[in-house]
Amino acid sequence: MKLGxxxxxxxxxxxxxxxxxxxxxxQKEVRAEDLTEFYLDRAYGLTPEEGRKTWRRLEEKIYRxxxxxxxAREVLHQLSQEGHEIYYITARPGLPNIQEVTKNWLRxxxxxxxxxxxxxxxxxxxxxxxKLGIDLFFEDAxxxxxxxxxxxxxxxxxxxxxxxxxxxxxxxITDWRQVYEYITKL
Numbered sequence: 429m430k431l432g433x434x435x436x437x438x439x440x441x442x443x444x445x446x447x448x449x450x451x452x453x454x455q456k457e458v459r460a461e462d463l464t465e466f467y468l469d470r471a472y473g474l475t476p477e478e479g480r481k482t483w484r485r486l487e488e489k490i491y492r493x494x495x496x497x498x499x500a501r502e503v504l505h506q507l508s509q510e511g512h513e514i515y516y517i518t519a520r521p522g523l524p525n526i527q528e529v530t531k532n533w534l535r536x537x538x539x540x541x542x543x544x545x546x547x548x549x550x551x552x553x554x555x556x557x558x559k560l561g562i563d564l565f566f567e568d569a570x571x572x573x574x575x576x577x578x579x580x581x582x583x584x585x586x587x588x589x590x591x592x593x594x595x596x597x598x599x600x601i602t603d604w605r606q607v608y609e610y611i612t613k614l
Contacts, residue, residue: 445494508540522548
């Protein structure tokens, strides 16, 4: 199978990394576990425009930080060893510095990674998934989930407070170890 895997919020705890950087930047003590929205704007008193500019300014630092979500690395290694092709499909901008940070993070955290299977600047992940022939996509972000579901890309939601409004018909994981059982049934 060809597996499409988002990075931020799907295999990496980017929210905690972002909160750490934003708290330092804005001298606040927001806790990641208290946030229920995808974007940090409201928690830090930012307009959407200010939020976009702040993220752009801080994103390299945010992307350098953060730890893999529990069991993501091990499960993806096992799936890779079983012959599944893993494509990292991310909306992160394809700027040279962000590409380098992303590649380094995948390598340093020992994810199964091939440079030709990292697709950056994927604003329309459904389009990318369809073009690549992705059999199963792992995603957390509502805007990408909407498009993947709309385009009938077989998608598994990686659970987060900001994506719990989706129908129970769309499969969901709360732990990466649940992926084995699901793929076995396919």
